[in-house]
Amino acid sequence: MSLYRGVALITGAASGIGQATAVSFAREGCKQIAITDLDEAGLDETAKLIQDAAKDAAHQGDVLIHQERTNVAAEDEVSGLLDAVVEHFGRIDYAANCAGRDRTLNVVMKQG
Numbered sequence: 001m002s003l004y005r006g007v008a009l010i011t012g013a014a015s016g017i018g019q020a021t022a023v024s025f026a027r028e029g030c031k032q033i034a035i036t037d038l039d040e041a042g043l044d045e046t047a048k049l050i051q052d053a054a055k056d057a058a059h060q061g062d063v064l065i066h067q068e069r070t071n072v073a074a075e076d077e078v079s080g081l082l083d084a085v086v087e088h089f090g091r092i093d094y095a096a097n098c099a100g101r102d103r104t105l106n107v108v109m110k111q112g
């Protein structure tokens, strides 16, 4: 039985830590996953990786995915995202906020 029988929401899910987190939820048997990012092509890739992980894992069956572009720096977009996920799945049980940029790197690149 999965530890994650509820609904997971992951921001920054198009790459890096967010993508790995989203795939990990699927691998551990979570069947309702919402993913969001600015990068829509990356979200498509993550959605495929989620379904692949679910097939490979002991917990068989497709994962229901809610996927949408959101700028997490815009409060109205975040509110809209939360409303949309709750409308789609009825609830949110786990949230991983992985969206972000490396400010140190940006400063270094601007100075360089």
Ligand SMILES: NC(=O)c1ccc[n+]([C@@H]2O[C@H](COP(=O)([O-])OP(=O)(O)OC[C@H]3O[C@@H](n4cnc5c(N)ncnc54)[C@H](O)[C@@H]3O)[C@@H](O)[C@H]2O)c1
Pocket (backbone or CB within 6 Å): 011, 012, 013, 014, 015, 016, 017, 018, 036, 037, 038, 039, 042, 070, 071, 072, 073, 098, 099, 100, 101, 102, 103
């Ligand atoms: N990778 C590390 O070792 C590490 C260590 C410490 C902290 N962090 C921090 O964790 C965060 C994620 O790191 P990562 O390595 O996964 O980076 P990443 O660049 O691979 O992923 C970040 C994701 O966030 C998305 N994103 C950026 N701004 C957004 C916005 N306003 N709205 C929605 N999505 C947005 C990007 O499109 C990208 O897909 C970053 O803030 C990073 O600085 C990373």
